[in-house]
Amino acid sequence: MNWITNYVRPRINSMLGRREVPENLWIKCPETGEMVFHKDLEENLWVIPASGYHMKMPAKDRLRTLFDNGQYESLPQPKVAQDPLKFRDSKKYSDRLRDSRAKTDAEDTINAGVGKVKGLKLVAIVHDFNFIGGSLGIAAGEAIIKAFERAIAEKCPVVMFPASGGARMQEGILSLMQLPRTTVAVNMLKEAGLPYIVVLTNPTTGGVTASYAMLGDIHLAEPGAEIGFAGKRVIEQTLREKLPEGFQTSEYLLEHGMVDMVVRRHDIPDTLARLLKILMKKPVDGVREEIDRAPASADPAPKAEAAE
Known part of the structure; x- marks a missing residue:
C-alpha cells in the first residue's frame, strides 16, 4: 500500500478543496x-x-434527434445464442459482450425505433460503433430483420444508419450468414413497395458495405465519412500503389457515383422526409400539389376525304 498516494494526497486535496476533473x-x-x-x-x-x-454519434442520440420531439418506440432486441463458438482471443468473447453492454447500455450494436420524422412514419436502424466496432453478428442480424419485418407490417419505409467495421470475427461463419439474411430482408421490403434509404456514416466498411449498406434506393452520406470494403492501408499494400487523396470518403464516392448526396447531420431529418414523401407519392412541404397540365390540344384535323 502506498501511504502517500492513498492517504496523504487525498487528505491534502480535500483540505485545499481540489476536485477531480473528468477526462x-x-x-x-x-x-x-x-x-x-x-x-x-x-x-x-x-x-x-x-x-x-x-x-461519431451515439446510437440513442441519433434516434432521439432524428424523430419528431425525440419520441419513438424502441424495438426490442431479439433473444439469440450468446457466444455460440466459445471464442477467445486475448480475452473471452463473453467478457467482451459484458463490457460492451456496460459501456453502451445496449444488448448489441443495433438500435432500432419506430416513429415520425416531419410527420412521416418510418423505421430507423442505427449501428452503435461503440459496441465492438459496430460489428455484425447474430444478434445484430436478427435485430435488423425484425426491424424490416416491423416496417412491412406498418407499411412504412426503412432508414438505415450503418457504422461498422464489418462482420464480427468472434462468431465466424455465423456472422457471415447475416449478410444474405439481411439482404433477403431488404428484398422483402422492396417487394412490398416500400422505400429503403441508407445514410452512410463514419466508418462503414467490411461485410456491412458488401450487403445492406449498399442496397438502398437512395444513398446519403455524412461529410467526411470513410466508406469502403477493405481499408485504405490494406489496398495500398496489396496494389503497391499510393491511392488518391480523399479515397473512400463520402465526397470521393459522390464524385464517382457511389453516393447520391452528401448531407450535413443537421439537415438529415428534413432531407429524409422530403425524399421519402416523394418516393411514397405524398405531398411535400413547399412544393405545389397541383400538376401543371399541358393546354388542351385543338380539335384534330379532319381526315382526308377518300379519293373518288
Whole structure:
C-alpha cells in the first residue's frame, strides 16, 4: 500500500478543496486539434462547430434527434445464442459482450425505433460503433430483420444508419450468414413497395458495405465519412500503389457515383422526409400539389376525304 498516494494526497486535496476533473469534459477535433466542451458538442449533434467535422454519434442520440420531439418506440432486441463458438482471443468473447453492454447500455450494436420524422412514419436502424466496432453478428442480424419485418407490417419505409467495421470475427461463419439474411430482408421490403434509404456514416466498411449498406434506393452520406470494403492501408499494400487523396470518403464516392448526396447531420431529418414523401407519392412541404397540365390540344384535323 502506498501511504502517500492513498492517504496523504487525498487528505491534502480535500483540505485545499481540489476536485477531480473528468477526462472527457473536453473533446479534441481530429481535424484541427480544437478543444470543444462536451456539452457544446452534444448540443451541436456531435459536429465540431468551427471545422464542421462529424464525430461519431451515439446510437440513442441519433434516434432521439432524428424523430419528431425525440419520441419513438424502441424495438426490442431479439433473444439469440450468446457466444455460440466459445471464442477467445486475448480475452473471452463473453467478457467482451459484458463490457460492451456496460459501456453502451445496449444488448448489441443495433438500435432500432419506430416513429415520425416531419410527420412521416418510418423505421430507423442505427449501428452503435461503440459496441465492438459496430460489428455484425447474430444478434445484430436478427435485430435488423425484425426491424424490416416491423416496417412491412406498418407499411412504412426503412432508414438505415450503418457504422461498422464489418462482420464480427468472434462468431465466424455465423456472422457471415447475416449478410444474405439481411439482404433477403431488404428484398422483402422492396417487394412490398416500400422505400429503403441508407445514410452512410463514419466508418462503414467490411461485410456491412458488401450487403445492406449498399442496397438502398437512395444513398446519403455524412461529410467526411470513410466508406469502403477493405481499408485504405490494406489496398495500398496489396496494389503497391499510393491511392488518391480523399479515397473512400463520402465526397470521393459522390464524385464517382457511389453516393447520391452528401448531407450535413443537421439537415438529415428534413432531407429524409422530403425524399421519402416523394418516393411514397405524398405531398411535400413547399412544393405545389397541383400538376401543371399541358393546354388542351385543338380539335384534330379532319381526315382526308377518300379519293373518288
